[in-house]
Amino acid sequence: MIYTISKLCGTAFTLKKGQYLKVINPEGAQVSDMILVNPHDIKEKISSGKTLDFEESILISTNNFLWSNRSNKMMQIIEDTNDRNDFLLAPCDSSTFAHFYDMHDPHPSCLDNLARHLKKYGIMHDEIPTAFNIFMNVAFDSMGTIRVLPPTAVAGDYVLFKAEMDLLVALTACSAKDSNGGCFKSIQYEIINPVDH
């Protein structure tokens, strides 16, 4: 069954070790922020610093693992038809819109959407780490300068993850215009059991 996250929204769900998660870009050019937590001990969560260190790369794609702050493998990327994700930048929040867009009125954000759906599991805003930003196209040059470019993902592109441990997953359809090529779109996902894969 394929689930849809409407534009500017998010969700959270659990995944069993061995299950697969397919995150799909139904219209193309849309980013999805993903947070992973150990549902049996919510202090263990996805770590950008540990992942970049152990995978020895800024760019994380097929065959790479996503690691936790306790140095456990949380997921492996099995397939990535777009081959561009970001693991440098924090989820967009109200300060993002003030800083980059000079927008000071309330606006949906990935941080709020992640926190809203993680709250019932006891995880609050402050505890949400840097997300794995699926399909996000962050360019960097040799001087380290960062530019957020429109995603290269086209309609139908997907990333297939395998759960290396039981997981609590929070997922968004990102709310920052520049990250999504200028307009907001939906994200889809599918949970696939090992026997069906």
Add this chain to the structure above:
Amino acid sequence: MIYTISKLCGTAFTLKKGQYLKVINPEGAQVSDMILVNPHDIKEKISSGKTLDFEESILISTNNFLWSNRSNKMMQIIEDTNDRNDFLLAPCDSSTFAHFYDMHDPHPSCLDNLARHLKKYGIMHDEIPTAFNIFMNVAFDSMGTIRVLPPTAVAGDYVLFKAEMDLLVALTACSAKDSNGGCFKSIQYEIINPVDH
């Protein structure tokens, strides 16, 4: 007064808004991991994801700010005589030594040294985020591949930070051989009042 952190050790102290912190490389080629926390509310802490996002750079040096997970400025870098720091990689811990060095016996680590000195403020291992790795020389290419190289810092190099808010600071003399050009050395620091600067 100049304080010395012995090789393979760490410390923690508070800094008032407006004070300066000078982190010095007394022998050269030594890394120092730094964690910043709001002493009035320890859930607010330094954020790599927010800093790289708002500073629009992987490389953080003179004039850049270090930002918190609540999007507040924690420090500004006023002077950086070496001009090379890292904000990508997690502090070294026991898993680092197992993963990269095939060392499974107990070994001092930045994570343990940070946690030991932050424990009395109520901050535990799991809550320590990616540190700002002063003097750490992490090279990356256009494919995103990361290589940890010996620090370029020579004896006497320093980074001068200004506190933009009251801060709890934890600082180490890093314990990972590859990050420090093959041998462990001390780190020094000085707290300077605005009137003395």
